[in-house]
Amino acid sequence: MAVFAFFSMMYVPNLIVPGDAATTANNIMASEGLFRIGIVSDSVIFLIEIGIVVVLYVLLKPVSKTLSLVAAFSRLAMTVIQGINLLNYSTALLLLSGADYLTVFEPDQLHALVLLFLNAHDSVVLIWGLFFGLHLLVLGYLVYKSGYIPRILGVLLVFAGLFHLTKAYGTMLLPTYEEIFALVGFLSIIETAFPLWLLIKGVNVEQWEKRALESA
Numbered sequence: 422m423a424v425f426a427f428f429s430m431m432y433v434p435n436l437i438v439p440g441d442a443a444t445t446a447n448n449i450m451a452s453e454g455l456f457r458i459g460i461v462s463d464s465v466i467f468l469i470e471i472g473i474v475v476v477l478y479v480l481l482k483p484v485s486k487t488l489s490l491v492a493a494f495s496r497l498a499m500t501v502i503q504g505i506n507l508l509n510y511s512t513a514l515l516l517l518s519g520a521d522y523l524t525v526f527e528p529d530q531l532h533a534l535v536l537l538f539l540n541a542h543d544s545v546v547l548i549w550g551l552f553f554g555l556h557l558l559v560l561g562y563l564v565y566k567s568g569y570i571p572r573i574l575g576v577l578l579v580f581a582g583l584f585h586l587t588k589a590y591g592t593m594l595l596p597t598y599e600e601i602f603a604l605v606g607f608l609s610i611i612e613t614a615f616p617l618w619l620l621i622k623g624v625n626v627e628q629w630e631k632r633a634l635e636s637a
Contacts, residue, residue, distance in 0.1 A: 422469045423613075425462040433459030437539050442532035445539065450517055460510050463503070470500040480624065481563040483632035492559040499552035502545065509542035550589040550606075557582030557612060564615065569628035574615045581612035 433456060436448040449456050478493040513535045516523065523531060557578050565575025588606030592599050 422466055422473075425466050425469075429459040429462035429466070433462075437536075442536040443529070446517060446532040446535050449513065449535070453514070453517075456510070456514065460507055463507055463510075467500050467504045470496065470503075474500070477560065480629075481560070481567065483629065483636045484563045484567050486636070488559055488563055492556050492563065495552045495556040495559065499549045499556065502549040502552065506542055506545040506549070509538045509545065513538045547589045547592055550585050554582045554585035554589065557585060557609075560615075567624075567628075568632060569625040571618070574618055577611045577614050581609040584609040 436445065436452055436456060438444045438448065474493050474496050477496070478489050481492065482489045516531050516535050516538070526534070561575045561578030561580075561582060563575070564570045564578055565572050567575075584605055588602045588609075591602035591605065595602075
């Protein structure tokens with residue numbers, strides 16, 4: 422998922438030139454295949470997310486079924502919003518498709534609309550970031566209380582959730598300081614410690630089974 426995310430969320434947006442609608446439109450038309458691959462990459466991420474939601478719910482259900490549901494539903498809500506957000510990218514492509522019905526618009530108008538939908542896509546990222554921040558906060562608490570995953574990972578997840586919420590709300594309230602809040606959001610990279618631990622070390626299965634029996 423990280424590979425797909427790097428491509429679609431870090432590489433493809435380089436086609437977008439802030440404030441320059443004409444150049445942005447020309448970049449997308451010149452690299453339409455790349456832009457479409459970015460959309461496909463995003464869609465793959467959303468499908469993987471559904472699996473992750475289920476796995477994390479099963480993993481942490483023995484700690485608290487209620488809070489595990491909160492973590493699962495908040496991440497699922499994030500995933501749905503991410504999927505809907507692809508409509509902004511798809512609409513940008515439609516505007517640049519050269520269809521006959523678009524001739525009522527002047528080229529500058531079409532380019533401005535394209536940039537509008539691309540900017541709307543970035544704004545929605547802040548919205549799903551709120552749901553992800555909530556997810557990380559609850560997930561961090563569950564990991565901390567689990568007993569079969571190191572507590573430090575739970576602490577890092579809580580901090581990552583706070584960073585996501587700070588970035589989202591901060592940018593919404595004070596857009597002139599967007600770069601500062603983006604830097605704060607970057608600190609949420611500490612959340613990668615949790616999946617890396619699961620991939621490399623895993624969980625204490627004996628302790629998980631014990632908690633599962635206690636909560637049954």
